[in-house]
Amino acid sequence: MTEPERLRADAVRNRTAILRATEELLTRYHPQQISMEQIAAAAGVGKGTVFHRFGSRYGLMRALMQERAQDLESAITAGPPPLGQGAPPRVRLLAFLTAVVDLVARNKGLLAALGPAAPVTTAPVTTASASVTTVPEQEPREAHPVYKSWHGHISQLVYQQRQDLDADMLAHVLLATLHSEPILNALQRGDGNRLDRTLRDLVTGLLPE
Structure with a gap:
C-alpha cells in the first residue's frame, strides 16, 4: 500500500x-x-x-445523523415498495413516517443535538478593545440536509395524493412533531408506537384512499 x-x-x-x-x-x-x-x-x-x-461537536453530530439517514434514503430511492417506488403515494408516506419514527426513536440524542440553536461555525469579531472573540453562527433546522430531504419527500407524496392541500406546510407540520420536547420525552419513555399510530391517523384522515 x-x-x-x-x-x-x-x-x-x-x-x-x-x-x-x-x-x-x-x-x-x-x-x-x-x-x-x-x-x-x-x-x-x-x-x-x-x-x-x-x-465542531455540531459538525460531528450532523455527520452522524446523515449517516444514520443514508439507509433510509437508499430505501426511498432504490429499495422495494412500500418505501421505494411502486406503491401508491399514501402507502409510501405511511411507510416512510413509520421508518422515520423508528430512526428518530433510536437516535433521540442526535435529534436533540441538532436543534436550531446548535453552533455551526464561528466567526471572528473584533471588539472596541481590539480583542478577538468568536461568536457561533446559527443554522435553522430546515437547512439541515436530512430535514430538507425528508421534507421534500413528504411534500411530494402529499402533493401526488391531494393537490388541493398545502403539501409544503403539511410536511413541516408532520416533521415538527419529531422535534418537540413532549414528543422527544415520549420517545424517551418508549412511546414510539403511539407516535407512529397518531401520525398514521393524521395522514389517513387527510389522505383517504
Whole structure:
C-alpha cells in the first residue's frame, strides 16, 4: 500500500471509529454532556483528529445523523415498495413516517443535538478593545440536509395524493412533531408506537384512499 493510500485508509478508520464512539456515548449521555475530549478518548484518536474531521461537536453530530439517514434514503430511492417506488403515494408516506419514527426513536440524542440553536461555525469579531472573540453562527433546522430531504419527500407524496392541500406546510407540520420536547420525552419513555399510530391517523384522515 502506498503512503497516500495508507493515509486515506487511516482517515476512513478514524472517521468510522469517531462516529461509532459518538453513537455509543449518545446511548448513555445527553449531547450537552459529551465533550470532544470524551469522544476522542473513546475512539482512540487525538482530539485534534476529531476537530480536523468534523470541525465542531455540531459538525460531528450532523455527520452522524446523515449517516444514520443514508439507509433510509437508499430505501426511498432504490429499495422495494412500500418505501421505494411502486406503491401508491399514501402507502409510501405511511411507510416512510413509520421508518422515520423508528430512526428518530433510536437516535433521540442526535435529534436533540441538532436543534436550531446548535453552533455551526464561528466567526471572528473584533471588539472596541481590539480583542478577538468568536461568536457561533446559527443554522435553522430546515437547512439541515436530512430535514430538507425528508421534507421534500413528504411534500411530494402529499402533493401526488391531494393537490388541493398545502403539501409544503403539511410536511413541516408532520416533521415538527419529531422535534418537540413532549414528543422527544415520549420517545424517551418508549412511546414510539403511539407516535407512529397518531401520525398514521393524521395522514389517513387527510389522505383517504
